[in-house]
Amino acid sequence: MIYNIVKYGDPVLETRTEPVTEYGTPELRKLVEDMFETMYAARGVGLAAPQVGLSKRLTVIDLSCGEDASQRIVLLNPEIVSREGVQTGEEGCLSIPGFREQVTRAQKVKVRAHDVDGNPVELEGEDLLARAFQHETDHLDGVLFINHISPLKRDLIRRKIRKMQKSGEWK
Secondary structure, three states, rough: OOOOOOOOHHHHHHOOEEOOOOOOOOHHHHHHHHHHHHHHHHOEEEEEEHHHOOEEEEEEEOOOOOOHHOOOOEEEEEEEEEOOEEEEEEOOOOOOOOEEEEEEEEEEEEEEEEEOOOEEEEEEEHHHHHHHHHHHHHHHHHOOOHHHOOOOHHHHHHHHHHHHHHHHOOO
């Protein structure tokens, strides 16, 4: 099932999520598969549960955009435990379509989480994967990529979105 992606302005996107407490259930497995399907349909490389309206600490990532099943990553209750270096690159978000900005993040990160069955996992990512880990973990903390840009650029984006909301272009 493909979910509707929640857009900027919905409070779920700026609220810290609740931990996942039950692992391995058929409902959780279905949710994870539906999130991958939704992410692929939107041509994204990461999707967090708040982006489909759910306040759960769950995210899916696949830098191959569905081309290589071995690159599928599911993170339940993730936390970034180390950061190294600095990278600046263009970032966008499926919940803020049409807007992209330069964002500075760590070059390399280590993340601890659980898989769908509740097994602990520890993953390291560099470059784009590190960016994805940070972007998606931010979503679970109610933080959007526009929180990492200058107040002036953030205000310009917010104004454009308000204008689009008034004209009915942003639903």
